Amino acid sequence: MARVGWRRDDESFRQVFASQLLPDGTAELWHAFNDLQRATTSVDNVVRFLDVFARIDVLDVAKKVRCPTLILHSRGDVRVPEAQARELAALIPNSRLVMLDSRNHILIESQAAWTVFLAEVDRFLTP
Numbered sequence: 001m002a003r004v005g006w007r008r009d010d011e012s013f014r015q016v017f018a019s020q021l022l023p024d025g026t027a028e029l030w031h032a033f034n035d036l037q038r039a040t041t042s043v044d045n046v047v048r049f050l051d052v053f054a055r056i057d058v059l060d061v062a063k064k065v066r067c068p069t070l071i072l073h074s075r076g077d078v079r080v081p082e083a084q085a086r087e088l089a090a091l092i093p094n095s096r097l098v099m100l101d102s103r104n105h106i107l108i109e110s111q112a113a114w115t116v117f118l119a120e121v122d123r124f125l126t127p
Helices: 012-021 027-040 043-055 082-091 112-125
Strands: 070-074 096-100
Touching: 012 027, 070 082, 070 112, 082 096, 096 112
Parallel strands: 070 096
Antiparallel strands: none
């Protein structure tokens, strides 16, 4: 489907991703995101991304992480379930999970979760 639908003028294939990554986005934001996806990602890369992302398994690697780790995840994320964020946090020793009040996988600056996101990143990076 990616090979056939990605470069078409019809946004319906790319809209699947826009609606999953930005479920609370406006129609205008979805349209802009669709245009961005089309302009910045080749068909070959889309196919490669979908294939690789479907097979990512960090179970063994996550347990070996030994550096400070902040995991930020939207509570109602449509693309990546909350359970996966909690599982990752449980695997990485001494990691810190912050659940953001959003359904968007990609935060929007106008959301309250954006301010929390920035504050948490600042807190994490400040010695």
